[in-house]
Amino acid sequence: MTIHSVLLAEPRGFCAGVDRAIEIVEKALLKFGAPIYVRHEIVHNNFVVDALKKKGAVFVEDLNDVPPGATLIFSAHGVSRTVQQEAQARGFSIFDATCPLVTKVHVEVAKLHKEGYEFIMIGHKGHPEVEGTLGQIDSGIHLVESVADVASLRPAQTERLAVVTQTTLSVDDTAEILAVVKDKFPTVRQPKQQDICYATQNRQDAVKLLSNQVDIVIVVGSPTSSNSTRLQELAHRMGADSYMVDSATELQPQWFVGKSSVGLTAGASAPEVLVQEVITQLRLMGAVSVRKMNGLLENTKYPLPKGLRSSS
Incomplete structure (x- = not known):
């Protein structure tokens, strides 16, 4: 060797979003006791998920697996509007651990959709964050995973077309895809701030x-x-x-x-x-x-939801 x-x-x-999501589950367990139900893995790490399971977190993919009256947490990746509405209709006590940077994308999609925009989303099919963002609106959002996918894009109109991205992509790959999108649709609206976190x-x-x-x-x-x-x-x-x-x-x-x-x-x-x-x-x-290495010091911190803050 x-x-x-x-x-x-x-x-x-x-990162700050992961710190916040894990803290939400831990605080909920302390405040309400086990079990606490979490829709999807809170973050994608086996060690973290296993540690929280031992403390009493139960990870589910289907809301049918959550008993009436339970406390439910949405994972850091975010969820679709359908999942949000179903959880509310079932009367669960809900805490949203969606990363604020993912929420920013959701808010932007909802706002521009009302203004008549269609969307091109750069992301990986089947990833829970992508499913959540696609699920913010009923139609008019087109997923592309690669430069090749851009060629087959056929939006209903191009005057109001906006790009959003999954937050955890390769910066370089995304820039490459975005360049091809801009070439095909020169008037496309880019994110105000880059969606990649x-x-x-x-x-x-x-x-x-x-x-x-x-x-x-x-x-x-x-x-x-x-x-x-x-x-x-x-x-x-x-x-x-x-x-x-x-x-x-x-x-x-x-x-x-x-x-x-x-x-x-x-x-x-x-x-x-x-x-x-x-x-x-x-x-x-x-x-x-x-x-x-010498590198950036990150000091971003996101607040916990009301109901889990120390003063609440």
Whole structure:
């Protein structure tokens, strides 16, 4: 084994939206007791979900699995209007853990829809955030996953056409698709502020810098995490060998043969405890130096819903 040094990406790991979503579940458990029902995994990380299950959170995909009178939390990814309306009609006590940056996209879609806009959404089919955004309106929203998808777009009209995106995409891939959309529909309305969230952008920027300084990049994150997967893909695109692991137990010694420097980062839904476990394992494999990159310090914090704040 030839590992000598580990370079930590800055920033990495939890973002403000994930912090808030997990805190909502934990505060609800403390205030109302178990079980607390959560519609979909609160964030896409197996360690986080398993820890909350042990405390009494029950994760469901179907509202039929939530008993009458229960407390229900919507995941950080957001939900469609249909799910919101059904949950309200069933009389659940509801707390919304949707990331505020996802909510911003929902609000924009609803507002522009009233003004007669159709939408092109850049995102991954089947991802819960995409399902939630598509479900904000009944029709007139077209999902594209790639440059190739743009060619087959046939909106009913092009005078009022707007683009929105999933918040956890690759910044570069999204820019490429958006350029093709603008070429085909020159008057398309772009988001006022880029929909890709600050944390996704910051972590991708850090991986670009990291990848040029190391022989191999390890991304801590679960396979279901879109933003973690994009980090692994980006490191690979930058020319570094790259792997994603859910935990330190998934590290494979053969990955590190002939590699002296290891870059380490974590997706926005991966807790720092998992990063530290990977560092411990890398030290056992020979790493003698662990240092942090210079990087942005994130200090964003989002308020909890009324009813879960300390003063309430």
